[in-house]
Amino acid sequence: MKAENKNNIDRREFIKRIGAGSMLTVAALSGCNVNKKGGSTLSDDEIPTDKMEYRTNPKTGDKVSLLGYGCMRWPTIEQDGKTVIDQEKVNSLVDYAIAHGVNFFDTAPVYVQGMSETATGIALQRHPRESYFLSTKMSNFSNASRENSIMMYENSFKNLQVDYFDYYLLHNIGGSVGDFNRRFIDNGMLDFLIEEREKGRIKNLGWSFHGSADVFDHILAYHEKVHWDFVLIQMNYSDWRNARGRNVNAEYLYTELEKRGIPALIMEPLLGGRLSNVPAHIEARLKMQEPDRSVASWSFRFNGSYPNILCMLSGMVYEEHLQDNILSFSPFTPLTDDEKEFLFETAELMLQYPTIPCNDCKYCMPCPYGLDIPAILLHYNRCVNEGNLSKSSQDENYRKARRAFLIGYDRAVEKERQAAYCTGCKQCNPHCPQRIDIPREMRRIDQYIENLKQGKEF
């Protein structure tokens, strides 16, 4: 269902691109030609295989592609009533990525219901080990015992069919010092991982961060003892100064890392699609400036303009995503200061759209009571972006927006997985890296839907 929505968006985006392209031809703005890249699928010869931007890891000298493959969103299919990864598609996506210069792949034991590592391993073992860099993580959230953590670490080798990891991360730390201690200090796992690095089974040791600034500082202070080889942070032009929820501004995180000479890996460059599927007039604004480039390319180019960034991860589900993203890096042109300023203004404008900062990472799932949390939030965001969220029942397009919201809701979310069934148990909240108060949002969305259904005045 979700995949289809994305398809639709692509199609819509395509039409808009054509619209924007022709509009701009008429306007004859300087430096724009008619959009040649408007098609949803590009022929292979239009995508360069030898222009990928690479960054050098100061410690190992690794030449890492600036675009990394995030393996958190592999395509899935239904088989015998079960969701499984579509291995054939994964293989072809991986092949395509490698053929076009992408050499960094990032996974974790918990991704895609625990199936990501195995699928990634199957796809990658068809390529020489030295042709790619592999990254995985210690996701010992629910059981942080030393025994369980080591088991998880060893299983990753088996699943990925390798004998060393290029990059290994302490997964998602930063929520609290207590949680960090529980998972890596009290059980001696940090020391264990340092030893493993000495043995050469881990080439680079780092951590991924979600949480508050003081915990970030606390863990960063271990640098003197541990010598962190890299840190994975959430960064994009929206989070640079306007981080939402309990996220820390990326400007701070990046600057702190740069000061210490620690290379930064970047996650959520597109905020799970929220920076590629933007409200219509934001899209028009970006397109006006750069009609040839996709909306998503702005965020990649913004991040890439910072030299201390080694690689940014994007979870690409369709070949079209992959193609579009490769284009943003092959060749790569950094943003000028004026363009950066233009993006910051755009970020301010986007704040007026009350979307919920969900990146569809699915960490909250499965909800024990069967809700499809990301689908609910995504549907809500989609309606916000498309102007189908009514502020008042007196709105001019209220009837149309109401119909679109309610019918779209039933299409996006199975009836018994909708917000009305949320019990408010709050079991999801600790899992959300964006610190969304999920039960509160569920209540709020449900209230809104009740208003629509009951035809209440508001």
Next chain:
Amino acid sequence: MLRKIRISIAAIFFICITLLFLDFTGTIHAWLGWMAKIQFLPAVLALNVGVIVLLVVLTLLFGRIYCSVICPLGVMQDLISWFGGKRKRNRFSYSAEKRWLRYGVLIVFVVLFVVGLNSIALLIAPYSAYGRIAQNLLAPIWGFGNNILAFIAERIDSYAFYSTEVWIRSWVTFAVAVATLGIVGYLAWRGGRTYCNTICPVGTVLGFLSRFSLLKPVIDTSKCIDCGLCAKKCKASCIDTKNHKIDYSRCVVCMDCLESCNKGAISYTMRKGSTTTQKSEEKVDNSRKNFLVGAGLLAASAAKAQEMKLDGGYATIVKKEPRAKFRTLTPAGSLSASNMAAHCTGCQLCVSVCPNNVLHPSPYLENFMQPAMSYEKGYCRPECTKCGEVCPTGAIKPISVIEKSSIQIGHAVWVKRNCIVISDDVDCGNCAEHCPTGAINMVLSDYKDKKSRKIPVINKERCIGCGACEHLCPSRPFSAIYVKSYKEHRTI
């Protein structure tokens, strides 16, 4: 000409009435709802004097055109009979009236009503029999068709169609519909209007009246050459060519005979015709029905979180099960279970339009095929009053949304052992959250311990029995809160 007019009007009625049963959006009822309300038996049960007088006058003037035009089961039989006639032309022949059978069935029908066994009597009621066929056999096809359109609409980002859930609400009623279609269809295929002239109680009543109708087909003996063609074309088998007599109690004024006569010997006029002679009765064809009420209860545990937390995937949703106990929960506007039982013809119109999947035909003998409510698939939403709007018999009276919010059809009861606050030791409160009347409050499970988890308490005075709490309760398959019906509805 007269025949063509009859066919045209009948087609319009038939299609429109069928649409009433197919239209799950409830929009065309505003325009065509009257077509259900002018059906004879629903009008009688609704004590709709205007409609009854109208139908009586209509029959006294024109004969049984009700049976030829307004009654959907009648038109359905004509349709089947027409297909049957394609294979074998001129297949009808005169047969004597089976008067004892007709009146016998009518008397039994009335007696069953008087003693309160309506649900049995309703098996042969023509309009509701058609309703059951349309709702059970045609509506699913319509629904699937709609869902295909909705599927396409979704892909082109249109909101013109939305998908609807297609499900059989009661297999017993479904079986009744199949059996009715089988029996009536077979009779129509073989002998035209056999059902209408031997079993149908409405046909018998109107037949009694149509003997005295003003206009009727009359044979002009001076023109008649005794070819017998009219009798072979008469699907009511009521033309006795030997004696040049027509049995007007069985004639449904289809006008087929008028057009079949090459000599123009039959005309639809006011001239006095002759009544028929009667012959002996035949055996009563009593078909008994056995009702199986299967209560297969699946005992499955509620959805619980996985032991090892992985990202993504869905928890399995265990289907909600109705409480095994017999339920007589009837919609607001129906006043009481007994009012429902007395007035409802079991036509399924309300079941067809219920957008929340609450109404379904009861499988129980006491209110067989009449609508009952249960909240496994949805609850009786506060903004909906559709069932009352469409009901042709007054079994469910039309009410406003405001009236509905103050009608108590039952009250919620809490089942402690099922409540996840107790059984799973987690916070909940979804029932209180969704109660439209604020009848549920969350209170400390241990009043001495301010930190103890909160459990629901129900204020019976405010509860209207809508079932929001029951349906949205996370406990599965059995909800921890359910609605118990009142025998008589109350108003707050």
